Amino acid sequence: MDDLDGTAPGAGSEELLEVRDLRVWFDTPRGLVRAVDGIDLEVRPGRTLGVVGESGSGKSVLSRAIMKILAPSARVLPGSEIRLNGVDLATVSPKTNKHLWGVDLSMVFQDPMTSLTPVLTIGKQLTETLRYHLDLDRAAAKAEAIRLLTLVGIPEPAKRFDQYPHNLSGGMRQRVTIALAISCSPKLLIADEPTTALDVTVQHQILNLLQELQQKANMGMILITHDLGVVAGRADDIAVMYAGRVVEKAPTRQLFSHMRHPYTRALIDAIPRLSHPSHTHLASIPGRPPMIIDPPPGCSFAARCPSAQARCLEETPALEITPDSPAHSAACFFPLGTPHGESARETNLAAGVTAAGTAIQAKDVI
Numbered sequence: 001m002d003d004l005d006g007t008a009p010g011a012g013s014e015e016l017l018e019v020r021d022l023r024v025w026f027d028t029p030r031g032l033v034r035a036v037d038g039i040d041l042e043v044r045p046g047r048t049l050g051v052v053g054e055s056g057s058g059k060s061v062l063s064r065a066i067m068k069i070l071a072p073s074a075r076v077l078p079g080s081e082i083r084l085n086g087v088d089l090a091t092v093s094p095k096t097n098k099h100l101w102g103v104d105l106s107m108v109f110q111d112p113m114t115s116l117t118p119v120l121t122i123g124k125q126l127t128e129t130l131r132y133h134l135d136l137d138r139a140a141a142k143a144e145a146i147r148l149l150t151l152v153g154i155p156e157p158a159k160r161f162d163q164y165p166h167n168l169s170g171g172m173r174q175r176v177t178i179a180l181a182i183s184c185s186p187k188l189l190i191a192d193e194p195t196t197a198l199d200v201t202v203q204h205q206i207l208n209l210l211q212e213l214q215q216k217a218n219m220g221m222i223l224i225t226h227d228l229g230v231v232a233g234r235a236d237d238i239a240v241m242y243a244g245r246v247v248e249k250a251p252t253r254q255l256f257s258h259m260r261h262p263y264t265r266a267l268i269d270a271i272p273r274l275s276h277p278s279h280t281h282l283a284s285i286p287g288r289p290p291m292i293i294d295p296p297p298g299c300s301f302a303a304r305c306p307s308a309q310a311r312c313l314e315e316t317p318a319l320e321i322t323p324d325s326p327a328h329s330a331a332c333f334f335p336l337g338t339p340h341g342e343s344a345r346e347t348n349l350a351a352g353v354t355a356a357g358t359a360i361q362a363k364d365v366i
């Protein structure tokens, strides 16, 4: 974790991953889906970037674009850049790409069965990957597979080596997929909602394991979640996504202490806290995410925003560096903590509206 100004292990070193103006659109019978619509991100070695947003905000499309495993119907628009260690992934040959996958870049999916083959033993799956990428002989690959299973906390690894995925619990299966994902020491690991399918205790264990492995290996990591609470104590930096865009990006502590975007504040208010009595209702975000098919002009959060003004319905705010720090940016015309942002919020609250008005809600929300 970093200091307030964002200085931490990895800070100051070269970017491992740089995403610039990434746009991924889908042509569908219902219209054009702008799933990712102009995203800029960076991850440094040894740092974890948390990517947070509600369902449909484009988190998975973003991670799939980085991994180059998008659905065939996806269109990556010209001008989009994804650079890993300075290499533009859009221009590498399919052969090089095959080698990047696993060795430079790796991913842990929500559902372990996405990465595991049900008809192959755990051992076979691990050793095949190790032999393909690292050119190990059979005995060395087996020894390395057992070492990896031990590293991710699988009890009786030699016995598990000969078992099939269905012989393991959900949590153990996710540990195996993590072993697979880190088997070739990737420089960047993307974990897309890696604990959604697991119960709460196991969720913590898996997240702790990922954090531990990331720190030991000085990997860059992108941890994707819809729950800001999950990344609060684990990510160095956080990017908040809304409707295919990043609306706020900052070192984690700064995001929590000086959030600028009203959507970030709403997400923070929705985190359960031990200090709140169990009967306390969590603040929920009124309204629903906007349609990303032919979206209306203006800020996509305007319909749900307690600070929204007429300008927010006409113009789209760009992600701009805040006065707090060069590492903190937000896309809002009336940012929290600024005199005009606070007065916009107070005017709306005094008028008894949680967004800019019911007319906006009816027009823009699905």
Ligand SMILES: Nc1ncnc2c1ncn2[C@@H]1O[C@H](COP(=O)(O)OP(=O)(O)OP(=O)(O)O)[C@@H](O)[C@H]1O
Binding pocket: 026, 028, 033, 034, 035, 053, 054, 055, 056, 057, 058, 059, 060, 061, 062, 071, 073, 226, 292
């Ligand atoms: N293959 C596809 N064809 C058309 N639209 C798609 C496709 N894949 C994703 N989308 C759309 O892109 C948008 C972003 O989807 P994405 O899966 O990235 O959201 P998400 O933030 O990961 O949501 P969740 O947390 O539910 O996984 C959604 O509106 C989704 O319907």
